[in-house]
Amino acid sequence: MTTVPVLGPDSPARNLVCRACGAQFPIAAQHACYECFGPLEVEYDLGALKRVTREQIEAGPDNIWRYAALLPAGQDPALRVTLDPGMTPLVNAGLLAAELGITAPLWVKDDSANPTHSFKDRVVSVALTAAKALGFTRYACASTGNLANSVAAHAARSGTRSIVFIPSDLERGKIITTAVYGGDLVAIEGSYDDVNRLCSELVETDDFEDTAFVNVNVRPFYAEGSKTLGYEVAEQLGWRIPAQVVIPMASGELLTKVDKAFAELVEIGLVEAPAEGWTVFGAQSAGCNPIALALHNETDEITPQKPTGIAKSLNIGDPAAGLYALESVRRTGGWMEYADDDEIRDAIRLLARTTGVFAETAGGVTVACLVKLVKSGKLDPTKETVVFNTGEGLKTLDAVAELVGPTYQVKPSLKAAREAGILS
Amino acid sequence: MTTVPVLGPDSPARNLVCRACGAQFPIAAQHACYECFGPLEVEYDLGALKRVTREQIEAGPDNIWRYAALLPAGQDPALRVTLDPGMTPLVNAGLLAAELGITAPLWVKDDSANPTHSFKDRVVSVALTAAKALGFTRYACASTGNLANSVAAHAARSGTRSIVFIPSDLERGKIITTAVYGGDLVAIEGSYDDVNRLCSELVETDDFEDTAFVNVNVRPFYAEGSKTLGYEVAEQLGWRIPAQVVIPMASGELLTKVDKAFAELVEIGLVEAPAEGWTVFGAQSAGCNPIALALHNETDEITPQKPTGIAKSLNIGDPAAGLYALESVRRTGGWMEYADDDEIRDAIRLLARTTGVFAETAGGVTVACLVKLVKSGKLDPTKETVVFNTGEGLKTLDAVAELVGPTYQVKPSLKAAREAGILS
Structure with missing residues (x-):
């Protein structure tokens, strides 16, 4: 087991652990168990977590980073890749x-x-902050839309390259709201599961060695968000x-x-x-x-x-x-x-x-x-x-x-308003 | 001059004052000067404002109401009509x-x-909180879109009737995002200025006696937001x-x-x-x-x-x-x-x-x-x-x-990705 704090000196994350067989692995960009292919999860130094107090959290910023001491990465504000999401109503x-x-x-x-405008900003902030600490220089994801928006926006604010993969039949709003941030956007002629499969293949190629797929190779950190x-x-x-x-x-x-x-x-x-x-x-x-x-x-x-x-x-x-x-x-x-x-x-x-x-x-x-x-x-x-x-x-x-719209459409006059029944 | 605190016992608002001629009026749903037809503005008890401290504000909620002591209405949290906007990044x-x-x-x-998702939530929260204190039971506005969204949403959360007036050629997103809240929505075949003019006429009718138009009859409070x-x-x-x-x-x-x-x-x-x-x-x-x-x-x-x-x-x-x-x-x-x-x-x-x-x-x-x-x-x-x-x-x-969209569109295979140039 590693004790080198690769995610920063104050990270409480100690290992990755397989959710299926319990095998442990050092903190790294790894998402599947080498033993049984089960999904990996972050394991923490429980002693460190137990030292966290309500007062400490309440004195923190009004976003997810108030819980930084309970997250795998992002303890140092200067090293975060984030839009500062969280503390939503x-x-x-x-x-x-x-x-x-x-x-x-x-x-x-x-x-x-x-x-x-989705919960994905939480997971992306944690994933990309971990990804930066792990040395990645391009950000990516397979997405049903909201994740695409979030990864592209995070990349834009941090001045980092991004490449986002989506099913080509996504809602127009989610396509435009990804593309507007200026990174690469790849529309895949298939389902999300097809997109995800392709990303799992891409992540193994030399061309994507520098690339953190938030929900593939850095998924354990992503999920913690x-x-x-x-x-x-x-x-x-x-x-x-x-x-x-x-x-x-x-x-x-x-x-x-x-x-x-x-x-x-x-x-x-x-x-x-x-x-x-x-x-x-x-x-x-x-x-x-x-x-x-x-x-x-x-x-x-x-x-x-x-x-x-x-x-x-x-x-x-x-x-x-x-x-x-x-x-x-x-x-x-x-x-x-x-x-x-x-x-x-x-x-x-x-x-x-x-x-x-x-x-x-x-x-x-x-x-x-x-x-x-x-x-x-x-x-x-x-x-x-x-x-x-x-x-x-x-x-x-x-x-x-199709279900909602104006209840009245009228010309701009008191007479028209009266005829339409807006006035009795 | 009135000294009756119609907007609540802790309101620092003392009068309305004409921005053109300086004439003073008691706090009420009035937006134009009876002397010169100039626009009215809220005037405060300066002594009360000067007693407000940074510490007091910083101890307040993470929204506009941290400044309640500097606003005409909303000092009592229980009497606010609000989505709690503000403290945006x-x-x-x-x-x-x-x-x-x-x-x-x-x-x-x-x-x-x-x-x-616009600054209008600030002005609407202050306007409708004042409107409620002044006894109005229906909320309205003339809007170019964002105000419509905000008034309709505020009315929905507070369980109050609303009627919102917009130009009929507004962006689709703003029409749907108003109509979805279920209040009345009136599309006017004209410009915003036509809509505004009609609302100025409606507000004088008996049918609209119970209605606060946030940017007409309660405009002085609205503007303070x-x-x-x-x-x-x-x-x-x-x-x-x-x-x-x-x-x-x-x-x-x-x-x-x-x-x-x-x-x-x-x-x-x-x-x-x-x-x-x-x-x-x-x-x-x-x-x-x-x-x-x-x-x-x-x-x-x-x-x-x-x-x-x-x-x-x-x-x-x-x-x-x-x-x-x-x-x-x-x-x-x-x-x-x-x-x-x-x-x-x-x-x-x-x-x-x-x-x-x-x-x-x-x-x-x-x-x-x-x-x-x-x-x-x-x-x-x-x-x-x-x-x-x-x-x-x-x-x-x-x-x-028309300007942004996917940079690539490909079938879900490594081969297709390579042919498209996503891999070198």
Whole structure:
């Protein structure tokens, strides 16, 4: 085991460890176990984490770096590659709760407030900060859109080359919002899973030796960025863990990392363990529901799918962390739901109308699944609940474009306004 | 003069005062002087403002309400109508500075980070909080788009009815992002100035007695919200006023209020007066430049225009605060520029490529004018400068849609990638 702090002298990261077989590896740009090909995860110096105090965190900046002492990289502000995401609003969704018959507090953790308007800024900031420390000089990713936006913007701000790979049928908003930053943008004629496969091949070539693919060769660091969502929710609730969380699933990684963040906060003494624990719910779209189906079928067999439907940012048919998401949900007594396109569109409007938060399709999936979980009784309406909105409605306008529009169109005169019924 | 604190017991607002003739009026939903029809402004109890300390502000929330003691309304958190905007990033634009030959620090105050992604959330939060205190039960506005988004979202979160008026030719993104919140949306077949005129008539009717038009009958409170942009820049620089600011102009109000905020901070002792003062620059688009033209023509005569061009959020042909913007710029030794559509598009890409900030057309206008001001020598490249990005690129995608896109389109194979030149 290495003890050389390759990610900086203050990094609490000590090893990579295989989530499948437990084999340990030194900190490096490695994402799969040499023993069993299982996915690797960052392992920390628990003593270092236990020395972190609430006061220390609260005195930090109003972004994810307030938790730098709990992350693998970024302890030195001067060496960060970041747009400073995080500390996004935890919105009190009282009107939504009332409409759904939820009697306990209901919150929306609104990550559309991040710099490129999705939760991906968190994982990209951590991944690229680690990548820079590891010596990479070009940044890349395979993306369903939001990640593309974030990597391209991070690269632009840091003055670094980037090359981003996306499926060519992505939403227009996400293509333009990547290309505008001026890096290379490669549209692949295939699904996200095809794009991901190609990137796994490219990363092994000499031409890409200098290139950090945030969700391939530096994936273990990338994944840790999602923990900040869990940390923030707990801190924003006054250092408490909510009884129930509803989280969208693409690879399934976000769900597992929020669960991990809660467990870590308890383990290192930053929050008290809730007497009844917490319950994790997962949300997918009907067009891409391999993890939820495995749960419903009471199996560990996750059957890859060819995704369809409007929730493109969740369209990962072969989800890398699906098994771990199943484990989190089963262990905490939760459940998974999926919602079809009409339900997603309705949920986007429901959320907007009751909270002022305009979510992208992934947020619609989550709220639609919340609705179904309440109806089926799987989610307890008398317990405090946090739902995660991971992206911005402006990026997926087409989802609701046909459904909403002006209620009146009139000529600019009082007479016309009266005739249209705007005045009685 | 009233001494009844209609806006709450802790409001420092004491009167409304005519900006033209100085006549005073009690705090009320009134926007024009009964004596001379001049615009009204909020006047404060200077003693109350002088008791505000930096420590008090710094201990406040990370949004505009940290400055509640300097605003007309919102001192009681429970009575606010707000999405909690503000404390948006002050981005170090070092790469942009280098490209333009600016040797002093250059900053972008990025208000696309607000909840509905424009600076309008600031003015709407203050206006509607005042409106609620004044007894209004429906919220409205005349808007070029961003204001529509913000009023509709504020109304949704607060569970209040809204009716929003827009020109029918607005960008698709701004129409959908208003309609999705579920309030009434009236598309007017005319220009913003037509919309504004109609709203001025509607507000006098019985049907709209219960309705606060944020930029008509409660305009004096609305306008004060813009001061928070100036406060934040000074606080984020460590309680210093920058030597130069470049600000986009629609009505011209934002520019005058940032200038006012700086003056107020000096007057009440929260910042030291800079030895050489500060210089205010204004930015318009070539398709709507009545204020800049008046400056260039050395006149106080602002000739109304019929706006054209892609910077729709700045398309106010008959700018209400134009005269006061001229006054600010002349008094501080500044200048005004305007940029055509191609310059705006180029500037959006320049800003994105060098800072990771994707601005809407109004931000493009401001950066394009910065470029021209540096070239002409009007702006001193050796002095610290802050440029204001007031909105989000996702809302005006069409502006750059034709100019940016994937650099490669390939099939998902290593062979195809090699043939396309992605691998050497």
